[in-house]
Amino acid sequence: MIETLLQTLLNGVAGGGVYALVALGYTLVFSVLGVINFAQGALFSLGGYLTFLLMGGRIGVNGALPGWGLPGGLPFPLALLLAAAASGLVGLLVERLAFTPLRRRGADPMLGLITSLGAGVVLVNLLQILMGAEGYAFPQGADALGGLPAALAIGGARIRTIQLLLLLVSAGAVLALPLWLEHSRQGQALRAVAEDPTTAQLLGINSEAMLRLAFFLSGALAGLGGGLIGVSVSLPGPYFGIGYGLKGLAVLVLGGLGSVPGAIAGGLLMGLAEALVPSEASGWRDALAFAILFAVLLLRPGGLLGRRQLEKV
Amino acid sequence: MTPSAPPSPPLRRGRIEQRRLGSLRLAALLAAAIGATAWLGRSTDPAAKPLGEGALLLGAAIAQTGNANLYGQDQRMGLLLGERWGREATRHSPARMVRLQIEDGGSDEPSAIAAFNLLIRQGVIALIGPTLSQQAFAADPIAQRQGVPVVAPSNTAKGIPQIGPFISRVSAQSSVIAPLSIEEALRREPATRRVAVFYAQDDAYSTAEVAIFQKALAARGLTPVTVQRTQLADNDFQTPITAALQQRPQLVVLSVQAVAGGNLIRQLRELGYRGQIVVGNGLNTPNIYPICQRWCDGILIAQAYSPELNTPINTTFRALYRQANGHHPPPQIAAQAFTAYQVLFEAIQRLQAKGGLSAVTLGQARTNLMGELLGGTYTTPLGPIGFTPDGEVVQSRFYVAEVRMQPNGRDGRFALVRERQLQHASGKGATP
Numbered sequence: 001m002i003e004t005l006l007q008t009l010l011n012g013v014a015g016g017g018v019y020a021l022v023a024l025g026y027t028l029v030f031s032v033l034g035v036i037n038f039a040q041g042a043l044f045s046l047g048g049y050l051t052f053l054l055m056g057g058r059i060g061v062n063g064a065l066p067g068w069g070l071p072g073g074l075p076f077p078l079a080l081l082l083a084a085a086a087s088g089l090v091g092l093l094v095e096r097l098a099f100t101p102l103r104r105r106g107a108d109p110m111l112g113l114i115t116s117l118g119a120g121v122v123l124v125n126l127l128q129i130l131m132g133a134e135g136y137a138f139p140q141g142a143d144a145l146g147g148l149p150a151a152l153a154i155g156g157a158r159i160r161t162i163q164l165l166l167l168l169v170s171a172g173a174v175l176a177l178p179l180w181l182e183h184s185r186q187g188q189a190l191r192a193v194a195e196d197p198t199t200a201q202l203l204g205i206n207s208e209a210m211l212r213l214a215f216f217l218s219g220a221l222a223g224l225g226g227g228l229i230g231v232s233v234s235l236p237g238p239y240f241g242i243g244y245g246l247k248g249l250a251v252l253v254l255g256g257l258g259s260v261p262g263a264i265a266g267g268l269l270m271g272l273a274e275a276l277v278p279s280e281a282s283g284w285r286d287a288l289a290f291a292i293l294f295a296v297l298l299l300r301p302g303g304l305l306g307r308r309q310l311e312k313v
Numbered sequence: 314m315t316p317s318a319p320p321s322p323p324l325r326r327g328r329i330e331q332r333r334l335g336s337l338r339l340a341a342l343l344a345a346a347i348g349a350t351a352w353l354g355r356s357t358d359p360a361a362k363p364l365g366e367g368a369l370l371l372g373a374a375i376a377q378t379g380n381a382n383l384y385g386q387d388q389r390m391g392l393l394l395g396e397r398w399g400r401e402a403t404r405h406s407p408a409r410m411v412r413l414q415i416e417d418g419g420s421d422e423p424s425a426i427a428a429f430n431l432l433i434r435q436g437v438i439a440l441i442g443p444t445l446s447q448q449a450f451a452a453d454p455i456a457q458r459q460g461v462p463v464v465a466p467s468n469t470a471k472g473i474p475q476i477g478p479f480i481s482r483v484s485a486q487s488s489v490i491a492p493l494s495i496e497e498a499l500r501r502e503p504a505t506r507r508v509a510v511f512y513a514q515d516d517a518y519s520t521a522e523v524a525i526f527q528k529a530l531a532a533r534g535l536t537p538v539t540v541q542r543t544q545l546a547d548n549d550f551q552t553p554i555t556a557a558l559q560q561r562p563q564l565v566v567l568s569v570q571a572v573a574g575g576n577l578i579r580q581l582r583e584l585g586y587r588g589q590i591v592v593g594n595g596l597n598t599p600n601i602y603p604i605c606q607r608w609c610d611g612i613l614i615a616q617a618y619s620p621e622l623n624t625p626i627n628t629t630f631r632a633l634y635r636q637a638n639g640h641h642p643p644p645q646i647a648a649q650a651f652t653a654y655q656v657l658f659e660a661i662q663r664l665q666a667k668g669g670l671s672a673v674t675l676g677q678a679r680t681n682l683m684g685e686l687l688g689g690t691y692t693t694p695l696g697p698i699g700f701t702p703d704g705e706v707v708q709s710r711f712y713v714a715e716v717r718m719q720p721n722g723r724d725g726r727f728a729l730v731r732e733r734q735l736q737h738a739s740g741k742g743a744t745p
Contacts, residue, residue, distance in 0.1 A: 011549075011551050061386075061638060133378065134386070135575060137579070137605070157555075158584055158585060159551075163551065233548040233576050233580075234575065234576055236573075278556070282553070283544065285544070
């Protein structure tokens with residue numbers, strides 16, 4: 001019984017960590033621009049596919065270049081980092097195509113919702129054309145972890161090593177980001193821009209550069225999440241990131257718009273709530289997650305930590 | 314600011330007249346638009362037009378996008394090979410030309426409906442599709458209402474041919490074949506007593522097939538020790554697997570779609586399950602190999618098609634498939650799509666020879682074709698098949714296959730382990 005509970009908790013925390021990663025990406029952009037980047041889910045998919053290719057995976061028969069792959073393959077940690085960085089760069093491209101033209105014309109920032117959604121749809125369709133719609137699993141599966149066993153026993157609970165890795169990496173990223181924002185010079189500059197871009201500009205901070213940094217980090221977090229989920233449960237198709245993107249959006253609202261600790265708390269709460277639903281009631285899993293969101297918003301309209309968290313990113 | 318004075322009576326009358334005139338104009342415009350639409354609709358209904366002597370258009374609405382794309386891509390391959398086979402088979406004989414038009418039927422009901430409507434408006438003689446049973450229940454009634462023959466290549470949920478006399482299928486019946494894999498698993502491990510079942514509770518195919526599996530288990534005196542319900546979109550199954558493994562199952566039965574199934578198998582093995590795994594028709598595609606990789610090895614599946622069947626038509630199909638797709642043997646879903654094209658092509662040629670396509674409208678040709686289709690027998694890659702009067706496939710040859718993966722774990726094949734001849738089996742079951 002204890003083993004089952006422990007296992008369920010580990011599953012929930014690992015899943016919640018990924019939701020938190022996606023929600024943090026949303027939070028960064030929301031903080032500096034006041035809009036939601038709907039391309040986040042597509043960047044999540046992109047991160048998964050890039051990690052796959054960098055690890056030596058080959059394009060399937062339904063892709064644009066069947067059988068094509070990079071010569072050799074990188075170790076998983078390096079592939080994951082490079083894929084996250086590349087997703088960050090594509091995040092910058094999204095900013096340039098979907099948000100910059102609107103900002104320059106002084107358009108309502110809310111229009112960015114539609115343009116970013118469009119950018120996300122284009123990105124997912126490009127992935128489908130290039131990679132095909134078939135599922136991909138990482139070349140070496142669990143062996144990608146350098147010969148580690150496929151599963152580990154922790155306190156009597158059996159957990160897949162990949163899942164544990166997912167938990168550790170997402171926890172690392174989720175904890176490192178607030179520290180970086182708090183203590184690094186760039187992190188402080190980003191927070192200043194989020195607080196008041198005009199004043200930040202007067203203080204000599206390049207607001208545009210900070211904005212680009214936010215989009216890069218946001219894309220990188222999504223790419224990191226995509227790579228981790230991909231190695232854990234394979235890539236079921238180019239659309240797989242959209243579901244995580246939507247869940248991340250719910251987590252963003254649950255935690256409190258623009259709140260970094262809120263995104264983390266919301267992600268964990270959502271992951272645990274889903275993991276605790278028994279299989280007999282699995283049809284109610286999403287309903288439960290959104291019922292929690294509804295209940296929290298009724299009691300705290302600003303989200304879990306939205307109101308208390310005076311200092312935004 | 315002072316309020317404006319009320320208009321004088323003549324001015325007010327003038328305005329009322331203007332409004333009345335405006336309303337009349339608007340009503341006339343609307344009536345004209347409705348009339349024009351009705352006239353255009355009538356005049357462009359292809360069913361009312363005489364059938365020309367040119368190539369007949371054969372429509373296919375299959376999933377090219379969305380989750381069912383995994384099956385749709387195999388189907389596209391099968392259809393294109395069918396078209397190539399048809400061209401080559403009739404190269405030296407007078408034959409009615411048939412042109413294949415493939416549209417994306419997506420993975421949901423609205424996309425399938427849109428694709429059916431588009432193809433019907435284009436004047437197809439018959440339709441192949443859609444990919445999923447769930448889509449068929451929504452799209453087939455449209456073809457039925459307009460009298461367009463439909464041959465379903467992959468949906469076998471209960472009641473599909475019964476949608477109407479224009480609906481038929483070539484897909485095999487899970488109610489007959491699914492128990493064969495259970496039978497094989499129990500033949501290998503007769504002492505099996507503890508069975509775990511997994512299925513996607515929000516999927517029509519899965520819920521129908523799992524009932525067939527459970528019935529087959531019950532017939533052998535087995536009650537599942539656990540039934541784990543998942544969702545179509547699930548890929549992380551650690552929680553249900555944890556719950557199932559606590560029951561120490563000796564046999565696991567899966568009825569889920571391909572990607573979920575591949576993940577389930579992989580995670581079951583990673584979490585320590587070593588017993589036999591029987592899977593349903595949703596995993597009847599080589600697209601699972603990249604997902605479960607070496608963990609796919611040994612899973613048992615009942616099939617309506619075996620690439621190892623050495624009949625002349627299957628040898629031809631296999632050769633065409635290998636030419637187009639490298640060294641891989643053809644999967645069942647591609648073979649069924651090929652068969653759907655083949656039966657329609659052959660029925661068209663027979664009808665042409667009988668004069669059933671001469672001096673008739675497209676609508677009459679469609680009706681004639683449906684009669685010809687159901688009355689024929691066909692030697693296909695699936696084996697000899699025919700139809701019941703209500704469009705249900707009659708197939709007697711079925712197979713149990715075991716997935717055997719190559720040592721590198723990246724590729725594999727469905728190796729034939731048993732062939733069964735069943736008498737007058739007709740389709741009642743479930744497919745993706």
